[in-house]
Amino acid sequence: MPNxxxxxxxxxxxxxxxxxxxxxxxKITRLGDEYLDLILEDSTGNxxxxxxxxxxxxxxxxxNGSKVAVKGKIITYNNELEIDIxxxxxxxxxxxxxxxxxxxLIFKHSENELKNFxxxxxxxxxxxxxxxxxxxxxxxxxxxxxxxxxxxxxxxYNYPGGYIKQLSSVLTxxxxxxxxxxxDYKKIIAGLIxxxxxxxxxxxxxxxxxxxxxNLVKGYKILGIDLxxxxxxxxxxxxxxxxxxxxxxxxxxxxxxxINSLYECDVKLRNL
Numbered sequence: 001m002p003n004x005x006x007x008x009x010x011x012x013x014x015x016x017x018x019x020x021x022x023x024x025x026x027k028i029t030r031l032g033d034e035y036l037d038l039i040l041e042d043s044t045g046n047x048x049x050x051x052x053x054x055x056x057x058x059x060x061x062x063x064n065g066s067k068v069a070v071k072g073k074i075i076t077y078n079n080e081l082e083i084d085i086x087x088x089x090x091x092x093x094x095x096x097x098x099x100x101x102x103x104x105l106i107f108k109h110s111e112n113e114l115k116n117f118x119x120x121x122x123x124x125x126x127x128x129x130x131x132x133x134x135x136x137x138x139x140x141x142x143x144x145x146x147x148x149x150x151x152x153x154x155x156x157y158n159y160p161g162g163y164i165k166q167l168s169s170v171l172t173x174x175x176x177x178x179x180x181x182x183x184d185y186k187k188i189i190a191g192l193i194x195x196x197x198x199x200x201x202x203x204x205x206x207x208x209x210x211x212x213x214x215n216l217v218k219g220y221k222i223l224g225i226d227l228x229x230x231x232x233x234x235x236x237x238x239x240x241x242x243x244x245x246x247x248x249x250x251x252x253x254x255x256x257x258x259i260n261s262l263y264e265c266d267v268k269l270r271n272l
Contacts, residue, residue, distance in 0.1 A: 003105055007044035009081055013074040018091065020106045021066040022046065022156075022270075026059055036062070040070070040083065043108040049083035058088055065155030067091040067106060069099075107159035114148040114161050117168040121147075124171045124189050132238055136193065139231045143200045150203050152196065153220075154263070156270035160209065163199060167192065170262045183258050190238060191245040191259040198224030198246065221246050 004015040019040035027037050036051035036059055049072065051058050062068060072085040091101060109117075118140075125136050140147065150163045157166040170192050178185040198220035203209040215223065224246040232239045241255070248256050 003100060005044045006042050006047050009047065009074050011074055011076045011081060015074060015083065016071050018096065018101050018105050019068055019070055021062055021064060021068050023064055024062055042106045043104065047081060047083060049085050051085045051088060061090055062088060069096055103159050109161045114164060117164040118144060118148055120168045121164065121171060125193065128186055128190060132232060132236055135231050139227065146200050146205065149205065150199055151209055154267045156267055166266065170266050173262055173266055183255055187241065187255055188258055190242060191255060192262065194224065194228065194242045195245050195259060195263065197227050200227065
């Protein structure tokens with residue numbers, strides 16, 4: 001199946017392509033007809049799209065964060081290109097690989113982009129207190145090749161390279177917000193870096209980021225705790241804090257709440 005990248009679409013084109021559904025909304029026309037309004041993305045850009053037929057079927061199949069195969073026609077509406085969708089299907093379980101689907105068609109970051117994300121993360125590590133800065137820098141240096149390849153778990157970043165992009169993003173948000181709020185900025189940096197660190201050991205890099213059975217049983221959080229034990233001094237109080245960050249989705253601790261909120265805020269903004 002030929003793939004029509006968004007950057008090359010022209011008015012009047014009949015297209016088939018693979019895209020990421022960034023946003024989908026169920027809407028009603030002035031005449032009371034139901035339709036779906038979508039924002040689709042690929043590695044070259046984004047475009048609005050609409051579904052006018054078989055809405056009841058498609059609205060149950062497509063979600064925010066779905067990878068989709070689309071057949072449609074390019075039209076111009078309000079001086080902007082749109083896809084008039086004739087058929088859309090969720091990409092699941094390798095169904096479209098035989099038709100040429102690859103995650104790189106939707107999500108690919110250039111090598112330079114990934115290096116810049118990593119460089120940004122490393123620059124924040126340099127701000128950590130000296131008693132554990134060296135150990136954290138060693139951890140990310142030892143795992144650099146994995147960090148720039150693996151996906152994150154959250155849908156907006158669930159693609160190769162998504163882990164380092166998300167980490168770079170939440171660290172940047174923290175740096176911008178910290179001036180206006182009262183919390184331990186450097187402690188938050190450490191927590192953001194370690195929150196999902198177990199993913200570095202979770203995926204099988206040789207099998208399209210599948211997860212080994214033993215890792216499914218153990219879970220990425222316990223794998224993260226193992227990394228903390230291997231790299232941080234257990235006598236350093238930051239070690240206990242980091243372990244609580246890893247295992248806690250909700251917590252009364254103020255700094256852990258800030259860390260979880262920064263990740264949640266970033267995901268919500270990416271889904272807009």
